[in-house]
Amino acid sequence: MNLRLDEHDAALLQSLARAQDISMHEAVLRAIRRAAWEVEHTGRVREATTEMQARWGSVLQRLREA
DSSP states (O other): OOOOOOHHHHHHHHHHHHHHTSOHHHHHHHHHHHHHHHHHHHHHHHHHHHHHHHHHHHHHHHHHHO
16 A cells, blocks of 8 residues: 655654654554544543433433532
């Protein structure tokens, strides 16, 4: 697979790799893994929030009204 970047993104990638003392390939892999983790984490937080709202919503409503 080839990764085609414009000049700006290529410079950002080079800068990121240099700052972490890693190859650009490794910087790309880390960025992909980080983005995937963030998406998954956001989904888990959303699910937990929905569950807690269902479980404790009436209590929170009563506290707001108190």
